[in-house]
Amino acid sequence: MRITPDLVTxxxxxxxxxxxxxxxxxxxxxAARIAHQRFGAVWGEGRGHHGQSYAIDSMSGLDALAADAEVFVAYATAHPELRFLLTPVGCGIAGYAPAEVAPLFRGVPDNVSVPASFVPFL
Structure with a gap:
């Protein structure tokens, strides 16, 4: 399992x-600000792949985050030519703990690196 760097520049x-x-x-x-400033996230688009970024809604509740995580895992699986650097989605401003969020990403394919804080829960 690959680990996403703490700081992606x-x-x-x-x-x-x-x-x-x-x-x-x-x-x-x-991380959303970094994605917008550096990696092509589109203002007004809160979900999906834009530029070199992929947005997951982490602010609309845990059920919404779970649904978006499932869509992301399927997307990453369908795009083995890309390498996805998963940040600790939902564990910053949204206020969730890694133990709550990481299990939503079980089954990520090999082309997804994960934050170190998620590893014990995957």
């Missing part, structure tokens, strides 16, 4: 930065 051409967003796609803070 640059990406290779086939890398995708996976971050927690809100449904409105207002990428004003945390």
């Amino acid at each position: 640059s990406l290779e051409p086939d890398d995708v930065f996976v971050f927690g967003s809100n449904a409105a796609g207002a990428h004003g803070g945390g």
Whole structure:
């Protein structure tokens, strides 16, 4: 299992930065801000793949996060040519603990690196 660096400042051409967003796609803070400033996240798009970023709604409740995590795992599986750097989605501004969020990402394919804080719960 590959580990996502704590601080991602640059990406290779086939890398995708996976971050927690809100449904409105207002990428004003945390990893969402970095995704918008550096990796092509689109203001107003709170879900999915844009540029070298992939947004997961982590602010609309744990059920919404779980649904988006499931869609992400399927997307990553369908795109083995890409390398996804999963950040600790939901564990910043959204306020969830890794023990709550990490299990939602069980089954990620080999082309997804995970935060070290998620490893004990996968």
